[in-house]
Amino acid sequence: GAGVSQSPSNKVTEKGKDVELRCDPISGHTALYWYRQSLGQGLEFLIYFQGNSAPDKSGLPSDRFSAERTGGSVSTLTIQRTQQEDSAVYLCASSAGQGREGNTIYFGEGSWLTVV
Amino acid sequence: KNEVEQSPQNLTAQEGEFITINCSYSVGISALHWLQQHPGGGIVSLFMLSSGKKKHGRLIATINIQEKHSSLHITASHPRDSAVYICAVRRGTDKLIFGTGTRLQVFP
Numbered sequence: 123g124a125g126v127s128q129s130p131s132n133k134v135t136e137k138g139k140d141v142e143l144r145c146d147p148i149s150g151h152t153a154l155y156w157y158r159q160s161l162g163q164g165l166e167f168l169i170y171f172q173g174n175s176a177p178d179k180s181g182l183p184s185d186r187f188s189a190e191r192t193g194g195s196v197s198t199l200t201i202q203r204t205q206q207e208d209s210a211v212y213l214c215a216s217s218a219g220q221g222r223e224g225n226t227i228y229f230g231e232g233s234w235l236t237v238v
Numbered sequence: 239k240n241e242v243e244q245s246p247q248n249l250t251a252q253e254g255e256f257i258t259i260n261c262s263y264s265v266g267i268s269a270l271h272w273l274q275q276h277p278g279g280g281i282v283s284l285f286m287l288s289s290g291k292k293k294h295g296r297l298i299a300t301i302n303i304q305e306k307h308s309s310l311h312i313t314a315s316h317p318r319d320s321a322v323y324i325c326a327v328r329r330g331t332d333k334l335i336f337g338t339g340t341r342l343q344v345f346p
Binding site for chain 2: 155157164165166167170178180181213215226227228229231232
């Protein structure tokens with residue numbers, strides 16, 4: 123597609139339910155990132171994919187969070203047993219490769235998650 | 239202490255003023271990004287640089303690798319420049335580490 127696409131754009135869920143957030147990166151981009159931003163807070167790294175593998179999962183806040191990427195393209199971030207503190211905007215970004223000059227990073231519009 | 243520090247946290251300016259936002263970092267990096275986040279939340283990459291200086295329209299970004307410092311300048315500021323400007327550094331795994339952002343408001 124033309125840009126990074128995320129869905130759903132907005133999700134309201136009850137505490138304790140599981141949610142899945144989807145990211146469709148720019149075609150051909152091998153690097154994919156998940157970040158989140160809580161209300162009034164800065165951006166927080168969650169996980170990074172290079173192809174289908176995740177060399178850096180250090181930002182996942184708990185074992186309720188998991189992510190996968192299939193076919194080197196679409197990624198799904200899953201939050202199990204959601205808690206109110208999970209409420210945030212979850213941002214996905216992609217770039218063409220690893221650490222090369224000129225690899226601009228492109229962000230999606232985000233998935234706004236509210237846990238009630 | 240955050241690995242990436244930005245200053246100021248908040249900035250107000252009159253239309254036409256020259257604006258500077260600073261970013262200092264304490265880790266080794268492969269590149270530094272300047273990002274712009276508008277009130278709706280969308281994030282746009284303004285610059286990625288690893289040395290020297292880049293210019294795009296009214297925006298100029300510089301980086302001094304030895305001093306671990308970067309600046310973003312906006313010349314002839316305009317109300318539409320009002321946004322949060324975020325400095326982010328890229329490390330070996332390509333993970334970005336973000337500063338806390340600088341909220342800029344430009345008044346007509």
